[in-house]
Amino acid sequence: MARVTFSLDEATVARIRQTAARLRKPQSHVVRDAVEEYAARADRLNERERVHALAILERLHQAKPSRPASAVDRELKAIRDARRSGGRRHGPA
Numbered sequence: 681m682a683r684v685t686f687s688l689d690e691a692t693v694a695r696i697r698q699t700a701a702r703l704r705k706p707q708s709h710v711v712r713d714a715v716e717e718y719a720a721r722a723d724r725l726n727e728r729e730r731v732h733a734l735a736i737l738e739r740l741h742q743a744k745p746s747r748p749a750s751a752v753d754r755e756l757k758a759i760r761d762a763r764r765s766g767g768r769r770h771g772p773a
Contacts, residue, residue: 696710
């Protein structure tokens with residue numbers, strides 16, 4: 681386990697100490713749990729980002745296709761075939 685040094689304001693230190701005392705856990709565990717929880721939450725979209733992403737998806741869903749499905753299928757097949765054969769660099773010269 682790594683030892684690190686941080687500068688925190690007194691109010692934050694007091695909250696860490698109070699929480700550690702109330703939970704009967706070491707302060708380092710309280711900080712570790714808090715960081716883990718924050719990191720998990722930070723990976724999620726906030727409400728504004730979620731609404732924006734849904735609006736984009738809705739516009740894409742309502743848009744008419746720019747080309748026929750058969751053309752898309754042919755392109756996807758060509759991409760898959762190229763990947764299976766090692767990509768463009770390994771093709772015939």
